[in-house]
Amino acid sequence: MVDTTTSIDSREQELAACERLIGRLRSHQMDLLRSLDADRVTALDGSRSLSDWASARLDVSHETARSLVAGARRLVEFPAVENRLSEGDITFDRALATADLARSGASDEVVEHSFGFDMAGVRRLAGRHRRLTRTSETAAFRDRHFSIQPSLDESVWKLWGTLPGFEGTIVEKALAERADSFPEPGGPRAPRSAARADALVSLAQDALTGDSNAGGGDPMVSVFVDAELAASSAGEVGAEIATGPRVGPNTLERILCEGRVQVIVTDGDWIPATSPATRTIPPATRRHVLFRDGGCVIDGCSSRYRLQPHHIRPRSEGGAHDAENLATLCWYHHHVAIHGEGYRLDTESPPHRRRLIHPRVHGTDPP
Numbered sequence: 001m002v003d004t005t006t007s008i009d010s011r012e013q014e015l016a017a018c019e020r021l022i023g024r025l026r027s028h029q030m031d032l033l034r035s036l037d038a039d040r041v042t043a044l045d046g047s048r049s050l051s052d053w054a055s056a057r058l059d060v061s062h063e064t065a066r067s068l069v070a071g072a073r074r075l076v077e078f079p080a081v082e083n084r085l086s087e088g089d090i091t092f093d094r095a096l097a098t099a100d101l102a103r104s105g106a107s108d109e110v111v112e113h114s115f116g117f118d119m120a121g122v123r124r125l126a127g128r129h130r131r132l133t134r135t136s137e138t139a140a141f142r143d144r145h146f147s148i149q150p151s152l153d154e155s156v157w158k159l160w161g162t163l164p165g166f167e168g169t170i171v172e173k174a175l176a177e178r179a180d181s182f183p184e185p186g187g188p189r190a191p192r193s194a195a196r197a198d199a200l201v202s203l204a205q206d207a208l209t210g211d212s213n214a215g216g217g218d219p220m221v222s223v224f225v226d227a228e229l230a231a232s233s234a235g236e237v238g239a240e241i242a243t244g245p246r247v248g249p250n251t252l253e254r255i256l257c258e259g260r261v262q263v264i265v266t267d268g269d270w271i272p273a274t275s276p277a278t279r280t281i282p283p284a285t286r287r288h289v290l291f292r293d294g295g296c297v298i299d300g301c302s303s304r305y306r307l308q309p310h311h312i313r314p315r316s317e318g319g320a321h322d323a324e325n326l327a328t329l330c331w332y333h334h335h336v337a338i339h340g341e342g343y344r345l346d347t348e349s350p351p352h353r354r355r356l357i358h359p360r361v362h363g364t365d366p367p
Contacts, residue, residue: 022092048303048337144162
């Protein structure tokens with residue numbers, strides 16, 4: 001309990017000392033987060049991101065977790081700033097603002113001078129030190145381009161291009177906001193690249209379907225399955241989307257689970273079987289499951305983007321459309337973690353705090 005008989009000044013000093021102590025502890029937490037990120041801790045239990053993992057494990061808000069993760073990644077570039085934080089000379093928020101100023105290209109003298117400014121002043125300083133000329137702006141605009149090229153069998157697409165600063169910022173912000181709750185796979189080359197790729201796909205999906213909220217599914221597709229080839233290869237050969245690429249068992253299972261699909265089985269020129277062109281989950285059942293779960297059921301997940309029912313027992317293994325075999329997942333956990341990365345839901349975990357089982361554990365990890 002606070003001793004209210006002490007002077008206001010002494011309590012103010014004690015309050016500031018507490019904040020510096022918090023900064024020192026935050027510095028240690030960031031060290032630990034960096035080491036865990038390097039070990040790809042998110043991949044071990046299927047967390048969408050290091051921020052989500054930290055939120056669940058530390059029992060803190062997503063805002064606090066995101067600040068910690070951002071600090072761990074920014075301050076590693078500026079050891080002098082982080083050292084001042086670890087010594088208790090500056091606060092956590094001041095360290096982040098100072099790192100942003102240093103990244104803008106400000107001199108060491110300006111960075112040191114910024115300690116006399118409030119947080120808003122530090123941000124204004126960072127903006128003032130970014131130099132642009134008319135020539136450089138015009139050249140950047142003229143050099144803008146975007147290219148997309150498929151491989152020979154359209155199983156992989158390569159994208160590349162260049163945008164001027166303002167337009168690039170628009171695209172980056174859109175991808176960052178969409179990827180905010182998506183995975184951060186880690187790795188030495190591009191730790192955020194997979195999240196941005198997922199964000200780009202989801203934004204394009206929204207443009208095609210006009211639906212970014214609950215219950216959104218893929219556009220209706222027709223999948224042709226060569227009966228002989230598919231049967232002899234466990235679905236690894238013989239399935240392809242009409243006027244589109246070949247697909248493997250993971251993609252086919254995802255389409256069957258979440259999209260509107262018509263499966264056409266062929267045997268040479270003969271068509272022995274055709275499924276109805278409809279959603280695989282009846283609309284009433286879909287709405288009931290979404291209402292029952294109230295959001296993504298994965299432990300620690302707060303995303304409400306494209307909430308979709310998922311078959312706990314896959315359709316390929318005989319799973320039915322019954323509500324008890326369905327669980328609500330966000331787009332990332334459904335599209336990326338389960339159907340992309342191969343995780344499975346842990347049926348022993350609580351219905352509203354589901355854990356994910358790594359592919360190595362349930363035996364589907366490729367050799």
